[in-house]
Amino acid sequence: MTSAGPLLLVVEDELQMRRFLRASLGSHGFGIVEAGTASEAVALATSHNPEVILLDLGLPDDDGIALTRRFREWSRVPIIVISARGREADKVEALDAGADDYLTKPFSVGELLARIRVALRHARQAGGAAEPLIEIGPLRVDLARREVTIEGRDVRLTPIEYRLLVLLAQNAGKVLTHRQILKEVWGPGHTEDTHYLRVYMAQLRRKIEADPAQPRLLTTEPGVGYRLRDHIG
Amino acid sequence: MSEQTARDGSSSSSQAYGYLWTGALAGATTGLGLLAQGWFAAPDLVMLFLLFVGVTAALFGRGPSILASALSVLAYNFFFVEPFHTFQVRDQRNILTFAMMFIVGLGTSALTTRIRRQAAEARTREERTAVLYDLSRDLGSALDKEQVAEVATRHAAAFFGGTAKVFLPDASGMLAAQAENGTDATPDANETSAVRWAFEHTRMAGLGTHTVPDARVVCVPLRSGLGQENLGVLSLAPKSTAPLTVEQRHFVDGFVRQVALAFERARLADAAKAAALRAKTEELRSSLLSAVSHDLRTPLGAITGAATTLRDGTGTMEPGERAELLETICEEADRLERLVRNLLDMTRLESGTLEVKREWVPLEEIVGAALNRLEAQLAGRPIRTQLPAELPLLSADPVLLEQVFINLLENARKHTPPGTSIEIRAQAGSNTTTIEVADLGPGLPPGSEARVFERFFRAGSTRAPGAGLGLAICRGIVEAHGGTISAKNRDGGGAEFRMVLPRVGEPPDVPSDSGPDGPDESRSA
Numbered sequence: 155m156t157s158a159g160p161l162l163l164v165v166e167d168e169l170q171m172r173r174f175l176r177a178s179l180g181s182h183g184f185g186i187v188e189a190g191t192a193s194e195a196v197a198l199a200t201s202h203n204p205e206v207i208l209l210d211l212g213l214p215d216d217d218g219i220a221l222t223r224r225f226r227e228w229s230r231v232p233i234i235v236i237s238a239r240g241r242e243a244d245k246v247e248a249l250d251a252g253a254d255d256y257l258t259k260p261f262s263v264g265e266l267l268a269r270i271r272v273a274l275r276h277a278r279q280a281g282g283a284a285e286p287l288i289e290i291g292p293l294r295v296d297l298a299r300r301e302v303t304i305e306g307r308d309v310r311l312t313p314i315e316y317r318l319l320v321l322l323a324q325n326a327g328k329v330l331t332h333r334q335i336l337k338e339v340w341g342p343g344h345t346e347d348t349h350y351l352r353v354y355m356a357q358l359r360r361k362i363e364a365d366p367a368q369p370r371l372l373t374t375e376p377g378v379g380y381r382l383r384d385h386i387g
Numbered sequence: 388m389s390e391q392t393a394r395d396g397s398s399s400s401s402q403a404y405g406y407l408w409t410g411a412l413a414g415a416t417t418g419l420g421l422l423a424q425g426w427f428a429a430p431d432l433v434m435l436f437l438l439f440v441g442v443t444a445a446l447f448g449r450g451p452s453i454l455a456s457a458l459s460v461l462a463y464n465f466f467f468v469e470p471f472h473t474f475q476v477r478d479q480r481n482i483l484t485f486a487m488m489f490i491v492g493l494g495t496s497a498l499t500t501r502i503r504r505q506a507a508e509a510r511t512r513e514e515r516t517a518v519l520y521d522l523s524r525d526l527g528s529a530l531d532k533e534q535v536a537e538v539a540t541r542h543a544a545a546f547f548g549g550t551a552k553v554f555l556p557d558a559s560g561m562l563a564a565q566a567e568n569g570t571d572a573t574p575d576a577n578e579t580s581a582v583r584w585a586f587e588h589t590r591m592a593g594l595g596t597h598t599v600p601d602a603r604v605v606c607v608p609l610r611s612g613l614g615q616e617n618l619g620v621l622s623l624a625p626k627s628t629a630p631l632t633v634e635q636r637h638f639v640d641g642f643v644r645q646v647a648l649a650f651e652r653a654r655l656a657d658a659a660k661a662a663a664l665r666a667k668t669e670e671l672r673s674s675l676l677s678a679v680s681h682d683l684r685t686p687l688g689a690i691t692g693a694a695t696t697l698r699d700g701t702g703t704m705e706p707g708e709r710a711e712l713l714e715t716i717c718e719e720a721d722r723l724e725r726l727v728r729n730l731l732d733m734t735r736l737e738s739g740t741l742e743v744k745r746e747w748v749p750l751e752e753i754v755g756a757a758l759n760r761l762e763a764q765l766a767g768r769p770i771r772t773q774l775p776a777e778l779p780l781l782s783a784d785p786v787l788l789e790q791v792f793i794n795l796l797e798n799a800r801k802h803t804p805p806g807t808s809i810e811i812r813a814q815a816g817s818n819t820t821t822i823e824v825a826d827l828g829p830g831l832p833p834g835s836e837a838r839v840f841e842r843f844f845r846a847g848s849t850r851a852p853g854a855g856l857g858l859a860i861c862r863g864i865v866e867a868h869g870g871t872i873s874a875k876n877r878d879g880g881g882a883e884f885r886m887v888l889p890r891v892g893e894p895p896d897v898p899s900d901s902g903p904d905g906p907d908e909s910r911s912a
Contacts, residue, residue: 242786260720260724312899312900313900314900315900348746348747349746349747349748349780349894349895349897350897350898352746352747352748352749352752352780353749353780353897354897355752356749356751356752359751359755360776365772366751366755367751367754367755367758367772367774367811368755368758368759368770368772369755369759373755373756373759374752374753374755374756374759374785375756376753376756376785376786376789377785377786
């Protein structure tokens with residue numbers, strides 16, 4: 155398939171899913187290479203150097219998590235895993251193994267495109283310096299001046315709350331697992347202390363959300379982690 | 388065994404007493420005879436001695452009464468028959484008197500002794516009947532094998548003295564011991580082999596038998612007589628090592644038969660329960676199948692219809708029609724997805740493979756996740772949340788509890804007019820957390836408040852789509868957390884679902900960082 159847009163590698167063994175992805179992604183200007191097995195995927199990834207990999211976790215010849223690890227040994231290409239509902243543990247494992255995001259079947263094209271856009275943006279930023287100013291809807295995080303405002307009003311955060319928010323903001327649009335956040339904010343010794351994270355996340359929501367029980371910025375992915383939305387629609 | 392030893396012990400000491408008393412009474416009778424001699428003729432005094440023999444027989448039994456007969460003849464001869472104070476007999480007629488006296492004495496003693504023995508036997512029988520009665524009464528209230536074993540061992544230990552155990556075959560055929568509450572059930576090598584033998588041969592083994600006689604226990608197979616098979620073994624460790632008498636064996640047989648019958652009954656009750664469960668599962672499966680096939684076909688039919696119309700009618704279709712058909716496909720696919728999700732959840736709940744992974748989590752986060760997930764479906768509906776900030780952390784499975792909220796919110800959305808508000812409230816009790824999800828719709832049909840949580844129940848008309856699984860799943864999940872869920876109509880109209888979750892343990896401490904005035908805070912102007 156020839157296309158001017160970014161090249162995606164679709165690793166999926168079900169033909170119907172591949173047909174749907176080819177049609178919908180192709181019509182949005184993406185170039186697509188398809189693999190039905192893990193070994194094909196490795197071969198295509200080395201030969202075509204795709205910008206994003208869409209990886210179904212249920213492959214016939216290898217498990218997707220192991221494949222993610224193999225990719226991560228030599229590549230930083232964004233990987234979005236696709237899995238069935240109810241397999242939260244698999245998703246977390248794939249994310250902790252280095253996948254960038256996930257989608258739960260069934261998903262809409264809109265969700266898929268949003269994930270791909272976020273993945274592409276983060277991949278392109280990774281080389282350069284971090285943005286000093288992050289703006290998402292009413293939220294503004296000024297990293298240089300260590301300033302957080304909501305609709306122009308200053309928000310006073312504790313050091314942990316601030317580190318949490320900055321981590322999520324730098325990964326805006328991407329899901330972060332409990333383990334990833336705990337490791338970054340509390341240190342490698344606290345990766346199991348999920349309740350720390352939950353309590354601080356609740357505090358943070360009270361400071362930046364209009365109604366913390368109906369968050370518009372800081373969303374929970376139950377059983378997986380948290381995501382700071384990159385836009386409010 | 389305690390009953391026997393007690394009687395043996397008392398009889399040997401009381402027999403000695405009996406002989407002594409007989410001697411004393413013989414002396415007293417003779418004295419009385421000597422005093423009465425002035426007023427009565429010698430033959431009348433024979434009656435006095437016969438009375439003495441009778442009393443002795445009644446009081447002390449056979450041995451002393453024979454002694455009394457002999458003493459009577461001798462004393463009568465010595466003191467009251469001429470020549471006095473010798474054992475010589477001058478008048479031949481007196482020989483007859485002595486003989487009659489001795490024979491009547493012996494006869495009285497034999498009769499009295501028999502009556503005594505019969506009375507004693509009647510007493511023993513009565514005791515045993517009472518024991519068996521108590522046993523059967525207690526067995527009657529024992530519901531399962533464990534309780535039957537407990538009752539059997541307790542009664543056996545109390546009645547036979549010593550200790551008792553019951554050995555029952557487990558699923559793999561191994562005999563597992565169960566003793567009276569609070570005692571050690573571990574058998575020694577002899578007991579193990581005696582029990583094994585008794586079980587395999589359906590005959591008594593151990594102490595007092597020919598099989599493993601060195602064992603400290605008597606092993607009696609449990610056979611009810613109803614079924615052919617052997618249900619287990621009762622093992623008695625008596626205090627004395629004397630073998631059982633025939634009578635005791637009979638009693639043990641009666642005892643064991645009752646216990647075996649109780650085991651048989653418990654087993655049949657288990658089998659009946661399992662059969663009822665199978666029947667219920669079967670019934671569930673068929674109702675599931677019929678509900679599911681209908682609910683799967685409806686959206687599939689709509690999707691197929693819309694998709695084929697779009698494929699075949701490209702040229703002639705208005706853009707508005709096309710959009711409507713596409714919308715149908717999306718909506719019906721969503722519905723299908725929800726149905727499949729609910730079916731999978733229900734299957735997980737029903738099969739008991741659902742694992743509650745408890746974590747400490749704020750309720751707010753779970754509610755927020757559910758509301759985020761349903762953002763599109765709930766668009767245009769005011770959602771009012773009242774979740775106090777001081778609500779303690781819940782110990783719950785966040786993924787499952789989120790599903791409860793999703794199902795309750797979807798249920799509220801389906802059954803209420805668009806644009807009406809939904810409320811979510813929570814409050815903490817002393818050891819519970821109460822959460823309510825309330826809507827402003829038409830409410831539940833009167834009388835259906837409890838039934839809405841049943842599988843496949845659909846309120847009123849089936850206008851609202853769904854297989855009637857969402858609320859059943861809610862109940863399953865809440866109950867898996869040890870909580871309860873109920874539904875009622877609100878006073879002002881609308882339905883209200885309330886769950887009460889128990890507080891489990893103490894929430895862990897979360898170290899607070901330096902607070903908003905700390906040195907590392909984000910800058911504020």
